Amino acid sequence: xxxxxxxxxxxxxxxxxxxxxxxxxxxxxxxxxxxxxxxxxxxxxxxxxxxxxxxxxxxxxxxxxxxxxxxxxxxxxxxxxxxxxxxxxxxxxxxxxxxxxxxxxxxxxxxxxxxxxxxxxxxxxxxxxxxxxxxxxxxxxxxxxxxxxxxxxxxxxxxxxxxxxxxxxxxxxxxxxxxxxxxxxxxxxxxxxxxxxxxxxxxxxxxxxxxxxxxxxxxxxxxxxxxxxxxxxxxxxxxxxxxxxxxxxxxxxxxxxxxxxxxxxxxxxxxxxxxxxxxxxxxxxxxxxxxxxxxxxxxxxxxx
Amino acid sequence: xxxxxxxxxxxxxxxxxxxxxxxxxxxxxxxxxxxxxxxxxxxxxxxxxxxxxxxxxxxxxxxxxxxxxxxxxxxxxxxxxxxxxxxxxxxxxxxxxxxxxxxxxxxxxxxxxxxxxxxxxxxxxxxxxxxxxxxxxxxxxxxxxxxxxxxxxxxxxxxxxxxxxxxxxxxxxxxxxxxxxxxxxxxxxxxxxxxxxxxxxxxxxxxxxxxxxxxxxxxxxxxxxxxxxxxxxxxxxxxxxxxxxxxxxxxxxxxxxxxxxxxxxxxxxxxxxxxxxxxxxxxxxxxxxxxxxxxxxxxxxxxxxxxxxxxxxxxxxxxxxxxxxxxxxxxxxxxxxxxxxxxxxxxxxx
Numbered sequence: 265x266x267x268x269x270x271x272x273x274x275x276x277x278x279x280x281x282x283x284x285x286x287x288x289x290x291x292x293x294x295x296x297x298x299x300x301x302x303x304x305x306x307x308x309x310x311x312x313x314x315x316x317x318x319x320x321x322x323x324x325x326x327x328x329x330x331x332x333x334x335x336x337x338x339x340x341x342x343x344x345x346x347x348x349x350x351x352x353x354x355x356x357x358x359x360x361x362x363x364x365x366x367x368x369x370x371x372x373x374x375x376x377x378x379x380x381x382x383x384x385x386x387x388x389x390x391x392x393x394x395x396x397x398x399x400x401x402x403x404x405x406x407x408x409x410x411x412x413x414x415x416x417x418x419x420x421x422x423x424x425x426x427x428x429x430x431x432x433x434x435x436x437x438x439x440x441x442x443x444x445x446x447x448x449x450x451x452x453x454x455x456x457x458x459x460x461x462x463x464x465x466x467x468x469x470x471x472x473x474x475x476x477x478x479x480x481x482x483x484x485x486x487x488x489x490x491x492x493x494x495x496x497x498x499x500x501x502x503x504x505x506x507x508x509x510x511x512x513x514x515x516x517x518x519x520x521x522x523x524x525x526x527x528x529x530x531x532x533x534x535x536x537x538x539x540x541x542x543x544x545x546x547x548x549x550x551x552x553x554x555x556x557x558x559x560x561x562x563x564x565x566x567x568x
Numbered sequence: 569x570x571x572x573x574x575x576x577x578x579x580x581x582x583x584x585x586x587x588x589x590x591x592x593x594x595x596x597x598x599x600x601x602x603x604x605x606x607x608x609x610x611x612x613x614x615x616x617x618x619x620x621x622x623x624x625x626x627x628x629x630x631x632x633x634x635x636x637x638x639x640x641x642x643x644x645x646x647x648x649x650x651x652x653x654x655x656x657x658x659x660x661x662x663x664x665x666x667x668x669x670x671x672x673x674x675x676x677x678x679x680x681x682x683x684x685x686x687x688x689x690x691x692x693x694x695x696x697x698x699x700x701x702x703x704x705x706x707x708x709x710x711x712x713x714x715x716x717x718x719x720x721x722x723x724x725x726x727x728x729x730x731x732x733x734x735x736x737x738x739x740x741x742x743x744x745x746x747x748x749x750x751x752x753x754x755x756x757x758x759x760x761x762x763x764x765x766x767x768x769x770x771x772x773x774x775x776x777x778x779x780x781x782x783x784x785x786x787x788x789x790x791x792x793x794x795x796x797x798x799x800x801x802x803x804x805x806x807x808x809x810x811x812x813x814x815x816x817x818x819x820x821x822x823x824x825x826x827x828x829x830x831x832x833x834x835x836x837x838x839x840x841x842x843x844x845x846x847x848x849x850x851x852x853x854x855x856x857x858x859x860x861x862x863x864x865x866x867x868x869x870x871x872x873x874x875x876x877x878x879x880x881x882x883x884x885x886x887x888x889x890x891x892x893x894x895x896x897x898x899x900x901x902x903x904x905x906x907x908x909x910x911x912x913x914x915x916x917x918x
Contacts, residue, residue: 364902
């Protein structure tokens, strides 16, 4: 069934993007955009692969990937928060840093074999027609992401800590009045975002591609940043968006496997075009949904 | 601004005159960045001193020095493509896509005409096509910004990937060179339509002249014309600009279109000066490096030229790194990133 294949592939391929997008949601809710998400994914992917190759345990790899992603995001946080550097420019620089470091230290791991995550069909649930193979026949990191998205939603929108994070993104001055440090909140949010992006990268190298190669994230970090806007800074909407992107990525191999002569690159461009279309349609709502202090990063000039 | 508890990043273009304080930043960047990159290289078991000696030696080699000039021309154009919109407060992250589309347009013109028309005519047509295409690609983003308020930093970034997919889609199928040994690429440009070289056997092409002309043009437009002044007013204080009766929309549009045209020209220079055919990965991040060059230079045209030269030299070092030290060429991204981090970090602690 091509539909099942594409949707199952969408979930599998969208998971790395989902982790990164959830992390970026956290950071942007606190008022910091991190274009270096792509870099955090790359360092996460390499660190996870290297540690998985060294220890034989993909879980140790995920831990390393999370730390590496967090470490790179910490560079972004320091530059932006302590040094007042431009968020977008710094994000790109951090991406270059991640790309360079992983090229430098990753060359030794190209072509090395690891014992990757194995799919673990959930007994009973995976037998359900349609939904079973789409949702319940995946590796553990995919299942973990099912829990992560609602958890993040609950934390951001229903818990006191989430209120503090969102206040840092909306009105940091008010937060400061209540005795919290917006600076500290933002540090934690950006580093936490990098941590999740690192796990996303780890999923890519130790569960999805089961390989490391230079620049293997191929723009997924940028998709994640766009997705956050697409989802209007809402963790649950990010889930749908991530799987949509994943499905677009899975569609072309699925079509080709069945002998349809489709131009693969038209399909590859689809996620980006869908995002742009969504930005157009949601244009007005976006402006209202954006964390207020974050929108200052974007809204440099009036439109007319 | 109600925000007194923390000082957020101020994203407007630099207006503070910190010329007097510029030198410690440069000294720090020049000392700190190689030290940090050297430490990473040492971890990889490469002797940093020998590595830097190799890199500097390679720059004195005439062939390599020429390559630096060739790359600097493209980076200068890519940097100006960011600097002009930045003057109006616009973030053009889409240089990469505009370069690719410029190269695609030039290649399209070449495929149709280069075996029928004289080389110089083909070249002129390619320049026009590349600049129009680059401007149009940037025009999508600014159009969306003005019409439905889609942020241009996000849309230009996304359009980069679309542009690359368009190029790949073309060279994997309709424009694929049948005699390309199975490698996906377009047919090579006829020799007559290539950018002329300064010395026979050398690699420096007329692209550097085009880039310097563009630099002079941008400098003059920014410093000496009403348009440049208005752009700066809009970028400095858009509300004041509007109150002062400036038509902000058309100014933003023109700034972005000029930026896109410059990036398109960069695509032409790369295509007709160095590559001669479209192939995957041909742009090697020129657009993004150009973005960083412009930020490094605080969007000042003349400094963009210096930054472009510096970054081109660093990139050149990457090639020698691969040969002499066995590190991947992309490792040099680390050195470039650290230079930029030091500069961005030292610049302002207001």
